[in-house]
Amino acid sequence: MTVTIYDVAREAGVSMATVSRVVNNNPNVKPATRKKVYEAIERLGYRPNAVARGLASKKTTTVGVVIPDISNAIFAEVARGIEDIANMYHYNIILCNADKKKDKEIRVINTLLEKQVDGLLFMGGAVTEDHLVAFRTANVPIVLCATSDENDQIPSVDINHEEAAYDAVMKLISQGHRRIAMISGTLQDPANGFARFQGYKRALEQAGITYDDTLVRIGNYRYESGVEAMKYFIELPERPTAVFSATDEMAIGAIHCIQDSGLTVPGDFSVISVDNSRMASMVRPQLTAVAQPMYDIGAVSMRLLTKLMKKENVEQSKVLLPHEIVVRQSVGGVQA
């Protein structure tokens, strides 16, 4: 039924070793022989069995990527960076969605490891002790991508989320805002949640503004939670004049909530966020945001992983990529 390397060998009148060589581009084959083999392959429609190959060679040329939420545009862009570099180095990638659920993440990591991937890229989300346990039992390299673990035990590439948030809030402060609200992600999320919240607080402190926890709402990164949070802020007796959102999508929810209430951006409220996804331009007014280099985060982490898989030694295993602020139209000076 299925044609194997053995069938090809017979058809071409050579040994399977020779067929294996031509399939793997081993230079030690006489051109004439190579041609014969290729013809046999063609004639028989031979397709190498990657499973058998993986078992024999103990390499699958496949890296597993766990993505916390496939419907999040940020991760999609990171994935694109991962892919391009993976292709460049002739690795296949298998993407596994984990639905933002910790237990599913662990499950997926183990599945990937059972499938004998040559390396693992773990994207986004919190890295808990359970993750670390799963990682430790892996005997392939692992790189964290757009996240990092608390003690920097695992190689990672990311931006400095705390600083990105700090910069965003500072932008608001530089425009004269003093009463600045925040729509945060869950504080359990070290990167998009906790770190950005810390940056927010530091900026306030720096500017001598006392932190007020009535000005902070926790969202779930979805549009609707941005709407909800903003609704709350608008109803506050003493409204903020600016809002810092941990992510673009919630920021857009906030903008629409403001507009639906008959108020304006940036007239009544300035809005800024961290991410700068494609969405930032897909709203009116367009969103001012601190940009994280999603594609690069993916590309660099994949590149790091290839080095690790080839056992090249790497200078630094924790890399922080630069971020920058992209000014559009959602931030203005404070109302007179």
Next chain:
Amino acid sequence: MTVTIYDVAREAGVSMATVSRVVNNNPNVKPATRKKVYEAIERLGYRPNAVARGLASKKTTTVGVVIPDISNAIFAEVARGIEDIANMYHYNIILCNADKKKDKEIRVINTLLEKQVDGLLFMGGAVTEDHLVAFRTANVPIVLCATSDENDQIPSVDINHEEAAYDAVMKLISQGHRRIAMISGTLQDPANGFARFQGYKRALEQAGITYDDTLVRIGNYRYESGVEAMKYFIELPERPTAVFSATDEMAIGAIHCIQDSGLTVPGDFSVISVDNSRMASMVRPQLTAVAQPMYDIGAVSMRLLTKLMKKENVEQSKVLLPHEIVVRQSVGGVQA
């Protein structure tokens, strides 16, 4: 280094066959033995090698999913449906992005087949002769998901794109619009492109409106191309009063273009599209759209694939799911 089934067998004082049985939940194992084996597994931290297992059993319990564009929200939602059902039937899925490039699609299909997936789900995009060739050489079942081939040779699940488009345009016509523009996808794309364009034409014809090709622009499904197309329509000497967009994202681009020109929706232009992605609510005015049941398309196609993989016989191999129109705020009556 790595612990194998043989190590576990020795540690537990049984044969590898027995270990294999407990790992695979074969009932023919005495509970006491089973317990011993589990303990040995625990003690050694044994993780079954899926590659070896796949080679021996000729099954990988894995299905390959090729997704044309990972950054497209529609496909993300379909993928979610696929996943849920896959998990339910204990299949792993490996997602491969094909970047909307035909040659990459073919490459990815072949890679997946080499990896010995038990089935293949091909999402979106055109199904060309080259695809069919790759599919034919596969000896595992394949189902098309959110697309279909010209002659319905391959099992598929989708909506009736032609009818969906027809319904959308009819909605516009019922509101009194006669001069209706379309932002189409490429006509090479059978589903989102060609079929929706056909539906547009049929609706016009039905209403006795003569088709005018200056009112059709081809976009690439991106926001920016919606903006471009709309810019063109606005500058037309004889402007349309309504716009039908093949997809949500282009529709949103069109809406913003209208607003940026100082015009309004639905005052100056009504806008309608097919998709009804999450984005449809993330714009002001909110987008009226014909909803395709993305999640269901994914779920049903995966369910169909499981049947095919188990060689159960299926009644119909081409299933069309129903669509419906979701009225929001972007469509109004024609100006007096």
Next chain:
DNA sequence: CTGTTAGCGCTTTCAA
């Protein structure tokens, strides 16, 4: 430059 021959780690008859 090419062939022979062990495995890779597991499943699966077949016997016991």
Next chain:
DNA sequence: TTGAAAGCGCTAACAG
């Protein structure tokens, strides 16, 4: 209920 043993399709020494 358990074990022995034969592969699954391929790679990788090693020999020639």
